[in-house]
Amino acid sequence: MAVNLTPQYFEAEEAYKKAKTPEERLECLRKMWILVPKHKASEKLQAELKTKLSGAREDVEKEAAKPKKGAGAAITRIPRQGAGQILILGAPNVGKSRILTRLTRATPEVAPYPFTTREPSAGMMDWKDVRVQLIDTPPITADMLEPVVSSMSRSCDGVALVIDLADDDLISATEAVLERLAAVKTKLVAEFPEDVEDPGIEYVKTMILANKSGAEDAEIRLDLAREAFGSRFPIHVLDAESGKGIEEVRDLLYQSLDVIRVYTKRQGKPADMENPYTLPRGSSITELARAIHRDLAETLKSAKLWGKGVSDGQMVPRDHELHDGDIAELQAG
Numbered sequence: 001m002a003v004n005l006t007p008q009y010f011e012a013e014e015a016y017k018k019a020k021t022p023e024e025r026l027e028c029l030r031k032m033w034i035l036v037p038k039h040k041a042s043e044k045l046q047a048e049l050k051t052k053l054s055g056a057r058e059d060v061e062k063e064a065a066k067p068k069k070g071a072g073a074a075i076t077r078i079p080r081q082g083a084g085q086i087l088i089l090g091a092p093n094v095g096k097s098r099i100l101t102r103l104t105r106a107t108p109e110v111a112p113y114p115f116t117t118r119e120p121s122a123g124m125m126d127w128k129d130v131r132v133q134l135i136d137t138p139p140i141t142a143d144m145l146e147p148v149v150s151s152m153s154r155s156c157d158g159v160a161l162v163i164d165l166a167d168d169d170l171i172s173a174t175e176a177v178l179e180r181l182a183a184v185k186t187k188l189v190a191e192f193p194e195d196v197e198d199p200g201i202e203y204v205k206t207m208i209l210a211n212k213s214g215a216e217d218a219e220i221r222l223d224l225a226r227e228a229f230g231s232r233f234p235i236h237v238l239d240a241e242s243g244k245g246i247e248e249v250r251d252l253l254y255q256s257l258d259v260i261r262v263y264t265k266r267q268g269k270p271a272d273m274e275n276p277y278t279l280p281r282g283s284s285i286t287e288l289a290r291a292i293h294r295d296l297a298e299t300l301k302s303a304k305l306w307g308k309g310v311s312d313g314q315m316v317p318r319d320h321e322l323h324d325g326d327i328a329e330l331q332a333g
């Protein structure tokens with residue numbers, strides 16, 4: 001099969017060869033990317049373009065960083081906020097940034113070429129009365145994993161691994177992401193294993209988001225993805241561009257954190273039903289006290305509870321297990 005490049009592609013390629021600055025080269029490569037037909041016969045060319053795009057983007061950044069000599073490439077992790085931190089990971093151009101724009105008010109750049117996102121950015125996703133922090137990240141390929149992504153993937157509460165149902169290459173692109181992370185001892189898994197063989201390995205709870213479900217032949221690629229990854233991960237289908245399936249993804253992301261909401265009240269006052277504390281499922285009064293204030297777990301004298309399995313205002317011991325929706329009144333000594 002021939003690649004069948006268009007005259008517009010050759011024009012962009014000519015301009016690329018003549019380009020003088022890193023910006024010009026990047027711009028031409030982006031045009032070439034958009035113009036190259038995306039099918040089997042052009043796979044090699046697509047791969048070459050990806051490598052060139054990645055390099056050109058780096059050159060542009062190096063150029064931009066020049067005046068600020070000595071700034072260094074600091075790894076700045078984004079501190080956790082809200083009920084938990086979920087990292088949106090995946091190969092280039094799969095729709096990671098678009099998903100963030102659909103679930104939060106964040107506005108990362110979304111563009112039809114790979115290597116658009118260069119650093120992690122956060123957005124807060126509303127879920128009922130709580131908020132979950134979602135982090136959009138730069139793409140991962142067989143030879144590219146930003147140190148900050150590697151480090152954040154080890155400290156986050158969960159991963160949403162995005163795959164692209166418009167991409168014929170989605171299986172190998174996704175395998176590359178999994179392998180690249182495994183190479184830095186980060187293993188994406190559906191559930192934490194019971195027995196950990198190597199304590200150096202970080203296991204990260206992961207779901208697959210199969211994006212671009214509205215694309216042509218998406219069903220066929222979804223079948224392939226289910227075959228390749230369905231036994232390893234839960235797969236949820238969506239189309240971030242049209243918004244189809246996005247609300248289900250919102251619920252699933254929150255649920256994956258496996259947290260409960262606990263409300264607090266002061267003596268003689270109504271409960272604060274607007275700002276619940278979120279705690280890992282199975283948490284007790286002691287953990288709630290610690291979440292409210294570092295010292296409260298030590299100074300806690302008594303706790304009254306309204307909620308599951310107790311009569312209203314019942315005194316409960318410190319090790320009493322809390323449930324979603326419980327209201328607690330804690331008294332320090």
Ligand SMILES: Nc1nc2c(ncn2[C@@H]2O[C@H](COP(=O)(O)OP(=O)(O)OP(=O)(O)O)[C@@H](O)[C@H]2O)c(=O)[nH]1
Nearest residue numbers: 093094095096097098111112115116117239240241
């Ligand atoms: N048809 C369709 N296009 C989508 C969907 N989601 C994203 N896109 C398009 O796919 C392209 C890439 O989207 P981005 O969100 O920039 O992808 P990304 O994964 O953040 O890309 P990088 O930052 O380069 O890794 C854009 O042109 C989007 O408009 C979808 O659900 N359906």
Ligand SMILES: [Mg+2]
Nearest residue numbers: 096097116117
């Ligand atoms: Mg992006």
